[in-house]
Structure formats: structure tokens, C-alpha cells
């Protein structure tokens with residue numbers, strides 16, 4: 001997997017961000033198991049709570065096109081250290097990605113952290129929890 005290419009794609013994805021309120025563009029680049037890169041950016045709203053983060057935009061775009069098997073994601077923002085995905089995005093990543101899927105977090109200075117979905121959200125609530133209740 002070309003980690004540098006994915007990181008660069010996430011930085012390019014920031015250019016499409018719709019961020020009139022925060023002025024804080026974030027980009028995501030989601031790699032499918034077939035080698036396709038799906039981009040996402042944050043999309044804000046005058047009703048602030050309706051904002052969709054870059055990571056969820058990328059995942060929802062992919063899933064809406066029938067692509068649900070992912071190999072990695074890169075996320076970038078202009079932060080002091082590597083960007084930190086919000087809790088909502090961590091939960092959505094846990095829904096669609098393997099626990100050990102690589103997550104590359106970066107900033108514009110080239111600081112990179114490589115982590116995984118389960119490191120970002122240990123003990124995530126998952127579909128297995130629902131299956132357990134359904135069997136009782």
C-alpha cells in the first residue's frame with residue numbers, strides 16, 4: 001500500500017472542504033481493498049451540529065457506491081500534531097473497517113501517526129453487541 005500517496009490524497013481532499021464557519025478544512029482519503037481511493041472533506045452547515053467530518057464523508061460516499069471493504073484511511077488537517085478524529089468518526093470507522101485497519105493521521109508539517117481503528121476506539125459498540133441481545 002502506498003502510504004505517501006494516500007496521505008497526499010488526503011491533503012488534496014482538503015481543497016474541497018466546505019468550512020465557512022470553522023475555516024478548518026480537513027481531508028480524508030479512504031483506500032478500498034480494490035485499490036481505489038475515495039476522497040472526503042468536511043461539510044459544515046449554518047446549523048453547526050449538522051456538520052459532516054471528512055472521514056465520515058469518505059466512508060458514506062464509498063458505502064453509497066456499494067464499496068464496503070477498506071484497506072486504510074488517511075486524514076489531514078492543519079493541526080500542531082497529527083489530526084485527531086472525533087468520536088463520531090471513530091464509531092463510524094469501527095462499523096465499516098477491520099479493528100486492525102491502518103489509520104494514518106497527519107498535519108501540514110508532515111507529522112504522521114500510524115494507528116488502527118481499534119486503537120482509536122477501544123471497546124467500540126458493534127453489531128455483535130446487537131446480535132447478542134437478539135439471541136436472548
Ligand SMILES: O=c1ccn([C@H]2C[C@H](O)[C@@H](CO)O2)c(=O)[nH]1
Nearest residue numbers: 022024026042053054084085086
Ligand atoms: O478529524 C476531524 C476533525 C475535525 N473535522 C472537522 C469538523 C468541523 O468541520 C471542523 C472543526 O471541528 O473540522 C473533521 O472533519 N475531521
Ligand SMILES: [Zn+2]
Nearest residue numbers: 053085086089
Ligand atoms: Zn469526525
